[in-house]
Amino acid sequence: MSGKKEDFVPLVPGHVKMYVCGITAYDVCHLGHARSAVVFDIIKRYLRYKGFQVTHVRNITDIDDKIIARAAKDNVTYDVIAKKYTEEYYRDMEMLGVSRADIEPDATDHIKEMIETIRGLVDKDYAYSINGDVYFEVSKFHSYGRLSKKNTDDLVAGARVDIDERKRSPLDFALWKSSKEGEPWWESPWGKGRPGWHIECTAMSSKYLGESFDIHGGGADLIFPHHENEIAQSEALTGKPFVKYWIHNGFITVDKEKMSKSLGNFFTIREILEKYEPEVVRYFLLTSHYRSPIEFSDAQLTEAELSIDRYYTTVTRIKDFLETAGTAEKPGTSADLEKMLSAFKDKFHHAMNDDFNTASALGFIFELIREVNRFLDSKPSGQKAKELVVRTSDLLADIGGVLNIFNKTPDEWYRSLMKVKKIELSEEALLQKISERQDARKKKEWAAADAIRKELEEKGVILEDKKDVTAWKVRVG
RNA sequence: GGCGGCGUACCCAAGUGGCAAGGGAGAGGUCUGCAAAACCUUUAUCCAGCGGUUCGAAUCCGCUCGCCGCCUCCA
Structure with missing residues (x-):
């Protein structure tokens, strides 16, 4: 909220409650969706590794204009579309090593909660209904714009939003939409209709994490209006702070432009995995800091592939050494390696503690890789040398486990490459x-x-x- | 127009006021039947430009230039 890095202290000591906006299930996912999922997967894994109990909620929007449009186009009902693309999403995510959230609520399973939330806002006079639609009245919520650092006057002046005569202000947003002919609908105090987009996150986060929780995340494009509106709804209703820390990941770019559906410059996860090993894609997403834009290109993916191969090549060397090393005690030049081993975890923690700096963490991994290679080049042998190498190997596996990369055997890596490279x-x-x-x-x-x-x-x-x-x-x- | 971000080598990229991580590419070397891999040396007297603060600035402040994002559905 401050727009700066802050020290992380969860509301309940030792327990982190995290809500991340998932997808709207109307089409297959592109690399941008993958980035968001991987970033928050890493955050969750690292917090758990640091000993926090983490409750992770990731929603699925399974009712919305685009789903309805897609259903009409494909001549099926909206739920067929939502179900299909939700399943595709989970399949893609599994390929990329993204773990499932603890709770994965669908919007349409929470209509009742949303209606309750909207009713509460109407009762408190933050929302008004007109002909079956319900709108949130932005002017009643005085700190509106705090997250996105926008002020309401500028927004009104530059409004590109459609002028809807029924709304009291162009900034007011729909909590409930009356259904048109042929659209799916649910009964509500305001007539047949369906929820607006923003309300599901307020209703579901509050149900599963409480009125106030620690981390709310999503792509940077959700800051405005989606997350701004969530704050308005939630805080207007409860009078309590909604979220302690906001985390937004940057975009994938293509020729420096944001990869997006509307620009049409996107690559689906599916098509990228036709050409690249899934671990390559995950690694690629970790090579830049999560807030920075990251340029997608074949050259970048190829570099990621080379880096991973360097890792597995070293793992093979380590394995060979442990199998073949002699018993005569020959220390080799172990001083640098020992020094690096004892400093390594601190360095890794330091990088990750500083706003989850995976790019820096990967740098340290490759420093260690070089050092162990140097050690092996010095042709050591004997028990002490073996112990040192085992220690290195365990450490690498440990860190790889946190990032959920480098978790194959070299054989598995090469077999997988054989397939991908056909x-x-x-x-x-x-x-x-x-x-x-x-x-x-x-x-x-x-x-x-x-x-x-x-x-x-x-x-x-x-x-x-x-x-x-x-x-x-x-x-x- | 309003608000926000970015600019580090040939490419990607980290960088916390105190000698500029890491990966790729290039050059030379060690090793090898030759390779490959690995290692070593080397490639930014300098961080878009110009000022300022400071003993000291890639890092803090100001201005300029360039690029991008949000302000409309978007991860």
């Missing part, structure tokens, strides 16, 4: 080729060995000769 080669055939090449190498038939390696490389598979074996990986980038 490499037409069975693992069996691949291993056969490798074995043929090993025979050639033993006979020092370098030309034959190189031919096989080249053939595989053209298919997108890279071979790496190690001490006794040859490993394969999928070419990235």
